[in-house]
Amino acid sequence: MTMKKSIVIMSFSAILLFLGSLALIAYTLGWIAPINTITTNNVSVGELRYTLTGAFITPTDPITPNQELLSTAFSVDNDSPISSRLRVQITYTAYTNVEGVITGSTEIYEGGLTEPLKAVLAPGFVCIEGYWYMTDASYAFSADSGTQALVSSVYYDPEYASFDFTGRMVTVTLTIQVSQSDNITWTDLAGYDFSSGYPE
8 A cells, every 4th residue: 555545544544533533522512403393392402401391472463562572382301311500581572752752672571560561470480681690690400300381471561662653553472491501502492473463
């Protein structure tokens, strides 16, 4: 075997070994892209596996303040073989009136008393920097921990969703993120949108 062929074979082997190592690291640490099976609501991210439940209503008429925007409460059934962390973020459309000029914006729901949107999260959830965690940011669900309720109600509060909202479009988005441990980036597990309804 010539020296040239040996160098080519060794280089090819080194590349294969490098790619194999990257694949093993990605699998071990959960950096695999999400695989969504929408028809069954079964979602996996690396080794994390969940069954999702929940849906927004599909409006056929303009929505009204106090109207429930969920047709089914949101929850997850944790089938993961390892412990994991989970958090929820809710964003929504808000309108403000400054000297007769009405401006729309996208806000993050943090549970404030004067926010125009209200949401009811499961007991134990706390808001930290715009994300809702079970107890605190370091809390981990144990392996195969079963069903965990997330959000049971979402609506616009008539006291703070004032006349400025009349006839205007609103969007509410609920995003669920998961992570295997503290040192791994959060990954979107699922996102749900309510849109096209507008308060009367």
